[in-house]
Amino acid sequence: MAKLTKRKLQAIKTKAIIYNTFLEMVQECEFEKLTVEKICKRANVSVGTFYHHYRNKYDIMEEIFHRADDFFQEKMLNNQIKGKTAIEKIIxxxxxxxxIYTRYGLGFSKALFNTRNNLFVNDKRIMVTMLRDILVQGVEDNQIVSDLTAEELKRILFTTARGIVFDWCLRDGDFSLEKAMHQYILLVVRAVAP
Amino acid sequence: MAKLTKRKLQAIKTKAIIYNTFLEMVQECEFEKLTVEKICKRANVSVGTFYHHYRNKYDIMEEIFHRADDFFQEKMLNNQIKGKTAIEKIIxxxxxxxxIYTRYGLGFSKALFNTRNNLFVNDKRIMVTMLRDILVQGVEDNQIVSDLTAEELKRILFTTARGIVFDWCLRDGDFSLEKAMHQYILLVVRAVAP
Amino acid sequence: MAKLTKRKLQAIKTKAIIYNTFLEMVQECEFEKLTVEKICKRANVSVGTFYHHYRNKYDIMEEIFHRADDFFQEKMLNNQIKGKTAIEKIIxxxxxxxxIYTRYGLGFSKALFNTRNNLFVNDKRIMVTMLRDILVQGVEDNQIVSDLTAEELKRILFTTARGIVFDWCLRDGDFSLEKAMHQYILLVVRAVAP
Amino acid sequence: MAKLTKRKLQAIKTKAIIYNTFLEMVQECEFEKLTVEKICKRANVSVGTFYHHYRNKYDIMEEIFHRADDFFQEKMLNNQIKGKTAIEKIIxxxxxxxxIYTRYGLGFSKALFNTRNNLFVNDKRIMVTMLRDILVQGVEDNQIVSDLTAEELKRILFTTARGIVFDWCLRDGDFSLEKAMHQYILLVVRAVAP
DNA sequence: AATGAATGAGACTTCATTCAT
DNA sequence: AATGAATGAAGTCTCATTCAT
Incomplete structure (x- = not known):
C-alpha cells in the first residue's frame, strides 16, 4: 500500500531532522531570533531542503502544535476509559x-504564548471540544452544579490555564508548572462548582 | 524657576508627538512590525530626532508602562481614602x-503581553507592592481568611488577571475586559477567601 | 574527484570578482570610506552576495594579507634553493x-598600515618565521656576527622595513619602494653585522 | 593690551576643557570611534560649544600636534645652548x-600614526628644520662624514624613528619607547656616519 | 559664549525566499 | 529530493553639523 521508496524514506528522515533540530533550538534561542539559515546549519541541510518540507518557521510551530494535540487526544482517550467523575476528569x-507544556519545554511555550497566535482561538480544536464534552456531560449528570454554562466554565478554565503557563514563561520556568496548574485549577473548579 | 525656555518646551512637545504617534500606531500595527522609520514618518520627525529622545522603540514601551503605573498609583491613592474592606479594595x-488596559488599548496590550517582557516580573513595581499591602492588611485585620499567604494570594490574582488580559488580546477585544475582569476576580476572591 | 560543479565554479568566480573589485577600489578610495555597498555596486553583485562570501570588508583585507603571505612564501622557497649567504638572503x-607591497599597491598598503592592525603583530606568520630562520642560521654559520640576538635583529629589520613602507604611504608613493628598501636594509645590515 | 574680559577668559577655559578631555579620551578610545558627542558629554559642554571652538575632531588633533611642536622646540632651544657634538645633538x-610621544601617550600616537596624516609630510615643520640644521652644521663642521647628504640622512633618521613609534603602537606600548629609540638611532647614526 | 534640538544621509547587516542545477 | 548561491528590500542606528535661542 504505502510505496515507501528509498527516496521517500530519506525525505521523511530529513523532515524529521529539521523538525527535531527546530524543537531543540527553540529551547535555546528566542523564536523571533531563530532564522531558517540557523536551523539549516545546525540540521546540516540546505535552506532549499528546508523550504521543500516547510513553508517557513511558523509552519513547523504549527506542526508541533498539531502533534501535541494528537498526543494529548491519544492520552486522554486512554484515560477516559476509567470511570471518573467530571471534576476528576477536569483536573x-x-x-x-x-x-505537555513541560514536555515540549519552556522555549516552545514562550514561542507559543504570543497574542497573535490564532492557534489558541480555534474552538474546533480537539482539545477544546474534549473539555467541552467533559463539562457538558458533567452538567447533564449533575456532577457539576453551577450558575455558569458549560461554555462559560470552559472559558474560565482555559483562561486560568493560559494565565499559569504565561506566568511560567515569564518566570523562566522557576516553578513546577504541573503543581501550579493542579493547585490553581482545583481552586477554580471548587469556586465554580462547589 | 522653571527653566522652560521656548526651545525646551518645543523639545518636550516633539517627544510627546513621538510618544503619541507610537501609541496611536501600536493600535493599528503589530508591535514587531512597527519600525522606527514608520513612526517618524507619521510623526513628521527625523529618525535622528527619534533617537535623540528614545533609545529604541522598546524604550517608548517602557515609558508607557511606567506612565501607566504612575496613573494607576495616583488613582488608587485617591480611592483608597474611602473606607472599604480588603475584598472591596482587591476588586x-x-x-x-x-x-487601564482598556484605556491604553488592545494594540498596546498585545505588544505588552509577550513572554520576554521582564517588566512584568518586577516585584518592586508600585502596582505589585500596592496589592501586597492590601492583602497583608486584609489578613491582619481578619478580613481575608485563607489557607494561603498574602504572597500566594497576590500571585494567584495577578496570574488570573494576566490570563484574562491575554485572552482579551487573543480574542481581539471581542468582550468587555472590565466586566470579565470583575467577574473572574470576584470568583477567585470568593474561592480563596470565602 | 574535484566536486566543482558548474554552480560551485560560478560561486568561486563571484567571490573572485568581489575580491578583485575590492583590490581595485582600495587603490582609489580610502579604506575607511570604502563601503560594502560601493564595492557591490562596482562588482555588480548584491550586498547579500557580498555577505554570503565575506563577513565584512576587513575579512577581504585579511584574505589579501594571507594570500600575500602565501605568495611571499612560495617565492622565497624557490629562491632559497640558490646558494646564498645569510646577508644576501636578508637583502x-x-x-x-x-x-609585494609595490605589487599590491599603495592603496592596499595604506589600508594595512594602521596601528590597530594586529595582523602585523603575529609572530607565527610564515613571513616572520622565515626571517628568523635565516637569521638563526646566519648566526650559527658565523655569517652574521653581532652583539644582538637573532630575535633582536629580526625586530630591528622589520621595524625599519615598516618605517620605510609607512613613509612610502605618507609620501603617496613618490619614490621607489624597492630601491629605498634595498638601500635602508643594506645600511642596517651593515650596521648590525659588519 | 590684552583685553581679557570675563567672557573671553571663560571661553579660553572652555576650550581648554575640551582640549584636555579629548586628550584624555583619545587614550581610552580608538580615535575613529571618538565622536564629538562623546567628547562633549564627558567635557560637560554642548556640541554647539565644541563647534564654536573647533572645526571638528581633527582640528584638535592638529592643535595637539602643533603644541607638541612648540614644546619640542622650546626644549631643544634650551638644550642646544650646551656645547655638544652633532652626533650628540642627533641622539x-x-x-x-x-x-614627547611617551608623554602624549599611546592613544594619541595611535591616532597620529595613520598613512593619511599629512602633518607628517610637512617639510616646513620646525621639528624638521631643526634636525636639518643640526645635520647641515654637522657636515660643515666635519663632525658628520658620510656618503649621504644631510637631506638623505634626515630622511633615514625620521623614517627609522617613525618605524619605531609605529612598532610601539602596534605592540601596545609593551616596551620603553625611549630606550628603543635611543638604541636604534644610535645604530643608524653609527652606520651612516662612522 | 553657550546651548542642545533637530536633521537626514548613509553605513552595516540580516534574512526570507527563489531557482538553476 | 537536495543544494546553496544569489537576491535586495528593509530595518537599526550613528553622527557631523546647523541654527534658533
Whole structure:
C-alpha cells in the first residue's frame, strides 16, 4: 500500500531532522531570533531542503502544535476509559496539559504564548471540544452544579490555564508548572462548582 | 524657576508627538512590525530626532508602562481614602487595572503581553507592592481568611488577571475586559477567601 | 574527484570578482570610506552576495594579507634553493617584501598600515618565521656576527622595513619602494653585522 | 593690551576643557570611534560649544600636534645652548622625540600614526628644520662624514624613528619607547656616519 | 559664549525566499 | 529530493553639523 521508496524514506528522515533540530533550538534561542539559515546549519541541510518540507518557521510551530494535540487526544482517550467523575476528569485534563507544556519545554511555550497566535482561538480544536464534552456531560449528570454554562466554565478554565503557563514563561520556568496548574485549577473548579 | 525656555518646551512637545504617534500606531500595527522609520514618518520627525529622545522603540514601551503605573498609583491613592474592606479594595484594584488596559488599548496590550517582557516580573513595581499591602492588611485585620499567604494570594490574582488580559488580546477585544475582569476576580476572591 | 560543479565554479568566480573589485577600489578610495555597498555596486553583485562570501570588508583585507603571505612564501622557497649567504638572503627577503607591497599597491598598503592592525603583530606568520630562520642560521654559520640576538635583529629589520613602507604611504608613493628598501636594509645590515 | 574680559577668559577655559578631555579620551578610545558627542558629554559642554571652538575632531588633533611642536622646540632651544657634538645633538633630538610621544601617550600616537596624516609630510615643520640644521652644521663642521647628504640622512633618521613609534603602537606600548629609540638611532647614526 | 534640538544621509547587516542545477 | 548561491528590500542606528535661542 504505502510505496515507501528509498527516496521517500530519506525525505521523511530529513523532515524529521529539521523538525527535531527546530524543537531543540527553540529551547535555546528566542523564536523571533531563530532564522531558517540557523536551523539549516545546525540540521546540516540546505535552506532549499528546508523550504521543500516547510513553508517557513511558523509552519513547523504549527506542526508541533498539531502533534501535541494528537498526543494529548491519544492520552486522554486512554484515560477516559476509567470511570471518573467530571471534576476528576477536569483536573486530569489540565494535569495532562501541564505535562505537555513541560514536555515540549519552556522555549516552545514562550514561542507559543504570543497574542497573535490564532492557534489558541480555534474552538474546533480537539482539545477544546474534549473539555467541552467533559463539562457538558458533567452538567447533564449533575456532577457539576453551577450558575455558569458549560461554555462559560470552559472559558474560565482555559483562561486560568493560559494565565499559569504565561506566568511560567515569564518566570523562566522557576516553578513546577504541573503543581501550579493542579493547585490553581482545583481552586477554580471548587469556586465554580462547589 | 522653571527653566522652560521656548526651545525646551518645543523639545518636550516633539517627544510627546513621538510618544503619541507610537501609541496611536501600536493600535493599528503589530508591535514587531512597527519600525522606527514608520513612526517618524507619521510623526513628521527625523529618525535622528527619534533617537535623540528614545533609545529604541522598546524604550517608548517602557515609558508607557511606567506612565501607566504612575496613573494607576495616583488613582488608587485617591480611592483608597474611602473606607472599604480588603475584598472591596482587591476588586477595585483589578477593576482599575482593567480600565487601564482598556484605556491604553488592545494594540498596546498585545505588544505588552509577550513572554520576554521582564517588566512584568518586577516585584518592586508600585502596582505589585500596592496589592501586597492590601492583602497583608486584609489578613491582619481578619478580613481575608485563607489557607494561603498574602504572597500566594497576590500571585494567584495577578496570574488570573494576566490570563484574562491575554485572552482579551487573543480574542481581539471581542468582550468587555472590565466586566470579565470583575467577574473572574470576584470568583477567585470568593474561592480563596470565602 | 574535484566536486566543482558548474554552480560551485560560478560561486568561486563571484567571490573572485568581489575580491578583485575590492583590490581595485582600495587603490582609489580610502579604506575607511570604502563601503560594502560601493564595492557591490562596482562588482555588480548584491550586498547579500557580498555577505554570503565575506563577513565584512576587513575579512577581504585579511584574505589579501594571507594570500600575500602565501605568495611571499612560495617565492622565497624557490629562491632559497640558490646558494646564498645569510646577508644576501636578508637583502633578498626585504627586496621581495618591497616587491609585494609595490605589487599590491599603495592603496592596499595604506589600508594595512594602521596601528590597530594586529595582523602585523603575529609572530607565527610564515613571513616572520622565515626571517628568523635565516637569521638563526646566519648566526650559527658565523655569517652574521653581532652583539644582538637573532630575535633582536629580526625586530630591528622589520621595524625599519615598516618605517620605510609607512613613509612610502605618507609620501603617496613618490619614490621607489624597492630601491629605498634595498638601500635602508643594506645600511642596517651593515650596521648590525659588519 | 590684552583685553581679557570675563567672557573671553571663560571661553579660553572652555576650550581648554575640551582640549584636555579629548586628550584624555583619545587614550581610552580608538580615535575613529571618538565622536564629538562623546567628547562633549564627558567635557560637560554642548556640541554647539565644541563647534564654536573647533572645526571638528581633527582640528584638535592638529592643535595637539602643533603644541607638541612648540614644546619640542622650546626644549631643544634650551638644550642646544650646551656645547655638544652633532652626533650628540642627533641622539638628543630623538631622545626628546621619544619623550614627547611617551608623554602624549599611546592613544594619541595611535591616532597620529595613520598613512593619511599629512602633518607628517610637512617639510616646513620646525621639528624638521631643526634636525636639518643640526645635520647641515654637522657636515660643515666635519663632525658628520658620510656618503649621504644631510637631506638623505634626515630622511633615514625620521623614517627609522617613525618605524619605531609605529612598532610601539602596534605592540601596545609593551616596551620603553625611549630606550628603543635611543638604541636604534644610535645604530643608524653609527652606520651612516662612522 | 553657550546651548542642545533637530536633521537626514548613509553605513552595516540580516534574512526570507527563489531557482538553476 | 537536495543544494546553496544569489537576491535586495528593509530595518537599526550613528553622527557631523546647523541654527534658533
Amino acid at each position: 486530569g485534563f489540565f494535569d495532562l496539559l501541564a505535562q | 477595585g484594584f483589578f477593576d482599575l487595572l482593567a480600565q | 633578498g627577503f626585504f627586496d621581495l617584501l618591497a616587491q | 638628543g633630538f630623538f631622545d626628546l622625540l621619544a619623550q
